[in-house]
């Protein structure tokens with residue numbers, strides 16, 4: 001029988017890598033995306049593949065999918081602070097209505113469901129590193145609340161469909177991820193610094209640059225997603241790289257790889273978490289998963305793809 005998954009948000013940075021991986025693993029993939037932040041150019045490698053299908057659909061509105069489906073992976077959402085500030089209502093809608101539509105699709109088809117949640121559900125964490133049991137320190141009214149609360153609602157909806165309708169659900173909490181194809185202009189720190197360095201512009205460090213993040217290379221993340229999908233249970237899994245860097249350390253590594261750069265300091269955005277680092281004990285002990293790609297190596301691959309896009313006049 002044909003194995004088929006529906007991936008919402010499949011034209012996005014992570015979603016498109018996931019589409020490629022599922023096709024490579026022998027699945028048929030139906031990608032649904034309204035292209036509000038995703039891009040068709042992310043899917044060129046899958047163009048014409050008989051096991052890949054793209055439909056431009058806003059998954060926050062009702063939609064239908066014909067035929068059998070064994071998996072629904074809900075990745076549709078603006079995900080960078082820049083994008084969800086620009087699309088606050090859409091972010092709330094896709095986290096609420098979009099998630100419930102995807103859960104209903106899974107229920108009706110008897111399919112497994114996986115929610116792409118986020119480390120943002122921990123807010124500005126008071127526990128460090130963050131375990132899945134940590135309940136978070138989240139503002140319900142701050143500028144990040146549209147994303148954080150939408151994803152918290154999405155997790156609650158996923159648990160409700162699991163408890164009420166016995167849908168076979170998974171929740172992953174994705175920490176900062178980077179890699180080729182991440183949008184240069186979406187404001188996230190890795191693409192921002194690389195694009196600035198390649199264009200000879202100063203790197204914009206927010207605050208004093210002592211805040212930390214841990215950066216996971218996209219291929220490592222996708223491997224974790226597949227393991228949770230195939231072998232996980234319904235309780236949340238953190239997926240991220242536990243190696244923590246300050247923003248100044250990140251800037252220095254990019255300078256080491258690209259050459260002379262200058263740095264300017266800009267105000268720290270409101271609600272910007274001071275520290276973030278996943279505790280991945282659960283994913284590593286239960287699923288044998290751990291990130292394999294060190295930051296220097298992942299940045300090298302990302303910088304190479306950025307150089308090619310810049311040369312082609314397509315770095316956006």
Ligand code: UDP
Nearest residue numbers: 081187188189190192204205206211247272
């Ligand atoms: N940041 C920065 N310069 C930039 C963009 C971001 O110093 O041009 C900082 C930002 O303040 C945050 C960290 O980098 O502390 C990570 O930001 P990003 O937007 O990538 O993701 P977040 O983890 O905040 O969702």
